[in-house]
Amino acid sequence: MTDRRSLHLFARPEGLPKDEDFEMRHEAPAPLADGQLRIAVRWLSIDPAMRVWMSEQKSYWPPVGLGEVMRSAGIGEVVESRHPRYPVGTWVSGMTGAREELVCDGKGFRAFDARALPHPAWALSVFGATGLTAYFGLKEIGQVKPGETVVVSAAAGAVGSTVVQMARNYGCRVVAIAGGPDKCAWVKDELGAHEVIDYKHEKVAKRLAETCPDGIDVYFDNVGGEILDAVLRRLKLRARIVLCGGISQYNATGVPVGPANYLSLISARARMEGFVVIDYLDRAGEAIAEFGPWAAAGKLTSRIDEVAGLDHFAEALRRLYTGQNFGKQVVKV
């Protein structure tokens, strides 16, 4: 058997993650003990929070230690098994780490039927943590109601595109913000957003005024920065801002920029609330019960943006922060 590769955190990045912040290591495959399985990792989920995990910042999880395998969700196939519940050929999903192969006892992994999905990586998008993030963010934190005006940033991204479709399916008016004509066209034509704002070519504040003349009920924020500030100026009474991420801030090397217009929360009696998807993992069934029928009926789709090869992991990650990804960013291992 040839050596297997794994990607280790080598240095905490300054600004955008560089290739040199990681180190590729090679290791001979270990033999299996009783109760163990060998997973050949097929796709890795590339997530904005990775930049936080790479830093020294205290978060909902501890930082990845220097020298440790880079933390990553992934899916793979069981290629060898001494575990009764995971026969060879089973597809599994879990925190594989950025590696080609993993030997484990199956704990923390979930088997799924990859053939039932349009693409196996849907288990990392709408039917993975991405989907749960959209679902619980919009429903639990956003308390969204039919007929409300919902604004979504990073709307062509993994979470954003799911939120757009959810809000549309719930009967909301959806104003989606994305970068560039291709993404905007997809968000409008394929995902069904009622209005799109191209933040790369349009003035977001002006376009929000045009598209949300009566104000905004729910803002699903994936980006922070200027867009959050523009939304704060147009809140309806008792609006909810769902703080999902702040991708515009993760790579800031200086002091991050706070939302200057946050005092609008007072006059609008509005709320800004953060959440972390891991709190909802035990309620995944609720999301799947809603998403399954939607996907079957063509009312929920997912676009997979694939970069090939573990050695392109850092590149794939940079795509997120530079807005190059179109749909769910994954690495094909």
Place this chain on the structure above:
Amino acid sequence: MTDRRSLHLFARPEGLPKDEDFEMRHEAPAPLADGQLRIAVRWLSIDPAMRVWMSEQKSYWPPVGLGEVMRSAGIGEVVESRHPRYPVGTWVSGMTGAREELVCDGKGFRAFDARALPHPAWALSVFGATGLTAYFGLKEIGQVKPGETVVVSAAAGAVGSTVVQMARNYGCRVVAIAGGPDKCAWVKDELGAHEVIDYKHEKVAKRLAETCPDGIDVYFDNVGGEILDAVLRRLKLRARIVLCGGISQYNATGVPVGPANYLSLISARARMEGFVVIDYLDRAGEAIAEFGPWAAAGKLTSRIDEVAGLDHFAEALRRLYTGQNFGKQVVKV
């Protein structure tokens, strides 16, 4: 009868309100029509929000128009009456405006028993909008529970001092932030805060780390700025930030400063929510039912900070923004 004076908004202030932003006018007293009463205004409530009302900023109330009487809550005595419900000698509380005398039909005013209070201006502090602000902010927005750690800024101010005492009476651990040794001593010795931080002489972030080693459950924010940012770094899981005001920002002439650490709301699954006391006016009875017995039992006090004379209105207002007021700032008309 001599002329009565009223203070009109003359110019929208840049930075701190100046004396010249107001214009004093004199007017002969009008005779009363049937159903009217004449109120001699005795004390005016000086409130941080006044700076917002003076600006062009859209808020929960429209800006005060140039040339209009400056908006202000006040209390006064009925000195002449053709209204059956308001005999001469009745004390009333309401939006009097910044004037010495007011003729009206009594609508929007509430009679109260000034002799039952240690000082008539308590009707503007704990038993006025100030008290309601503290009460509904801490209970409804802050969802405070016994045993929690509550941090209060501007703790020697009107709202802050009420919040400190409420939280103490509810069995919370209270960490109060105030400016200078006199205020800090009062907040600790008289109001019963468990810990005080003197933001003028101590590093707030360091002191918060010392006094809140397990984090902060509720932050009642009257000031915004650096203190809000320091609190954001020390949130407990599911913490609530009650946005009551942002006195550090109201006079900013450039772009206001947003809370740079707002993304901590995500990892803490925390919430920052604004509110406006006018939404709770019809529930005033709830606050009074709790505050009345406390005041009678010596468990709720109020300190009145008096500036004499309508011509010192702007000066009294500046005292708020420069942190000079000690307790509830009022103008004795």
